[in-house]
Amino acid sequence: MPRTPALPPDALIPGSPKRRTILKAGGTLLLSVVAPLTASAAQIMAVRVWPADEYTRVTLENDGELKTTHFMVPDPPRLVVDIDGLALNDTLKSLVAKIESNDPYIKQVRVGQNRPNVVRLVFDLKEEVKPQVFNLAPIAGYHHRLIFDLYPVKPVDPLASMIAKENWTTDAAPATPTPAVQPGEPTVGQAGPDAIAKLEADAARAGSTPAQPQPTTPQPAQPHAPAKAAPGQKVARMVTIALDPGHGGEDPGATGTTGVHEKDIVLAVAKRLKAKLEDLPNTRVMLTRDADFFVPLGQRVEKARKVQADLFVSIHADAFVEPTARGSSVFVLSEKGASSSAARWLAADQNKADLIGGVNLASHDRQLASVLMDLSQTAQINDSMKLGKAVLTEIGGINRLHRGVVEQAGFAVLKAPDIPSILVETAFISNPEEEARLKDDAYQNQLADAITKGIKRYFAYNPPLAKSRMT
Structure with a gap:
């Protein structure tokens, strides 16, 4: 088993030049680890839902581009979405109340902090859908947008x-x-x-x-x-x-x-x-x-x-x-x-x-x-x-x-x-x-x-x- 190199004898003496060097190096290392985590914590600024017979769209507007993974779960049908680098806030929680009872495809949505820095959305569906999940760059007064388009398996003719x-x-x-x-x-x-x-x-x-x-x-x-x-x-x-x-x-x-x-x-x-x-x-x-x-x-x-x-x-x-x-x-x-x-x-x-x-x-x-x-x-x-x-x-x-x-x-x-x-x-x-x-x-x-x-x-x-x- 490799041995950890011993600190110099004067490394812990207050005021020691070597102590100051080690503390500075440690602080720099800590900032290099914490800073990316802090910077990646996006904030949801608005949520919108557009239900229609052809498809239902859910929009999350945020201050930075989001990375997601999603998958379908059958019996009953659900769409599960994990969003990385996102902090749960009241705006995102308000998505729950925006789902209308007459939405053709979404029964309800659940929002929670699945694990540190990852928010999970679970869409309980009224029928099986073909989801499209994609990001839109800022344009025309909008910030970054994460889009969920839920299409029926059989398209409306x-x-x-x-x-x-x-x-x-x-x-x-x-x-x-x-x-x-x-x-x-x-x-x-x-x-x-x-x-x-x-x-x-x-x-x-x-x-x-x-x-x-x-x-x-x-x-x-x-x-x-x-x-x-x-x-x-x-x-x-x-x-x-x-x-x-x-x-x-x-x-x-x-x-x-x-x-x-x-x-x-x-x-x-x-x-x-x-x-x-x-x-x-x-x-x-x-x-x-x-x-x-x-x-x-x-x-x-x-x-x-x-x-x-x-x-x-x-x-x-x-x-x-x-x-x-x-x-x-x-x-x-x-x-x-x-x-x-x-x-x-x-x-x-x-x-x-x-x-x-x-x-x-x-x-x-x-x-x-x-x-x-x-x-x-x-x-x-x-x-x-x-x-x-x-x-x-x-x-x-x-x-x-x-x-x-x-x-x-x-x-x-x-x-x-x-x-x-x-x-x-x-x-x-x-x-x-x-x-x-x-x-x-x-x-x-x-x-x-x-x-x-x-x-x-x-x-x-x-x-x-x-x-x-x-x-």
């Missing part, structure tokens, strides 16, 4: 979910929703050669002399009776429209001066619009999100493709550095760059959604991404432009237009290669006057009416064709 939530008829009906056309305008399937030119002229007039909106009391949509086909009339297929309320969950979008979030405004508008569209014959609507949760940009597009949508309408509310900016806008995808510097800025800002909302890059579908990034989709852009002009014309009747033309930019959410797609910026939430209108029920109802009329106008000139199943 958008088409099955859409059909299950509603009771549409498949009885015979007119070939398209009856458009609100003016005298002299072509009827469905009979668009004249100058139809698009007329839309452009209408949009220009709407941009220069917008009508003043008249407050209306929103009326709940009444279920419509199935329309029967007349003898010999061709039976119509169902028209499917995908509505995409922007942002959600961890991504609040823009915030107005009174603290209202874009994600809440656009969801309210989308729900009103859904009710109005579904009051039309033979029309069904899919919302990319129907509650306050985050949906990555690519998944929004993929949902629309899975339900074989005929149209895709993304709804947003502008924000700009200057509070004087105002007006509504409609955008479509561009193959050749943005149509203005403002459009380029807005597209870049909206395309940050995945960074802010948080996407697990390890599970990102690269094949899907390559499909969605394919810009050789001239036909889609042409149809999108027609839809955009029709909607812009109607919106110009209730609000000032930021510009009197449909703009183009590289919005990621508009890159479905086979669906006419537009992005509607309803108003500037950063403008106090427009923020007040966006919060008003009557104005939200007017917006939904205007977009509905625009879609009907589009179908008047572009009746939906029979389509084969998308791949």
Whole structure:
């Protein structure tokens, strides 16, 4: 057995130079051991839970990146997570009270100090899940975030979910929703050669002399009776429209001066619009999100493709550095760059959604991404432009237009290669006057009416064709 070297005879004498040297060395060694332990003790600053049918997200916001290990335990199903270098505090303990009884996947959560410097979370589950656990770097006012996304083992199918939530008829009906056309305008399937030119002229007039909106009391949509086909009339297929309320969950979008979030405004508008569209014959609507949760940009597009949508309408509310900016806008995808510097800025800002909302890059579908990034989709852009002009014309009747033309930019959410797609910026939430209108029920109802009329106008000139199943 090796012997420990003996200390020099004067090492313990007070004031001895050798004693001071040994004490200094010992202190340095102690600090080198304690300092890393102290520095690694992260603190949880906020906890958030976002339950939804598609998945439940749990977010731990903290002052440093956390290291975790996790595993599943069956019978009953549980997710166990150990977090290294974390001190248990009251904020983390508050996670227990944030689990709601209607959460589809989490029954309850238990939080405790498993061992020194390690906190254990145990999620008691209502069913087996496929968890994704990942870290997000600081961005957009957030600190470091540790994310737990709990997905069902069998993913929610958008088409099955859409059909299950509603009771549409498949009885015979007119070939398209009856458009609100003016005298002299072509009827469905009979668009004249100058139809698009007329839309452009209408949009220009709407941009220069917008009508003043008249407050209306929103009326709940009444279920419509199935329309029967007349003898010999061709039976119509169902028209499917995908509505995409922007942002959600961890991504609040823009915030107005009174603290209202874009994600809440656009969801309210989308729900009103859904009710109005579904009051039309033979029309069904899919919302990319129907509650306050985050949906990555690519998944929004993929949902629309899975339900074989005929149209895709993304709804947003502008924000700009200057509070004087105002007006509504409609955008479509561009193959050749943005149509203005403002459009380029807005597209870049909206395309940050995945960074802010948080996407697990390890599970990102690269094949899907390559499909969605394919810009050789001239036909889609042409149809999108027609839809955009029709909607812009109607919106110009209730609000000032930021510009009197449909703009183009590289919005990621508009890159479905086979669906006419537009992005509607309803108003500037950063403008106090427009923020007040966006919060008003009557104005939200007017917006939904205007977009509905625009879609009907589009179908008047572009009746939906029979389509084969998308791949």
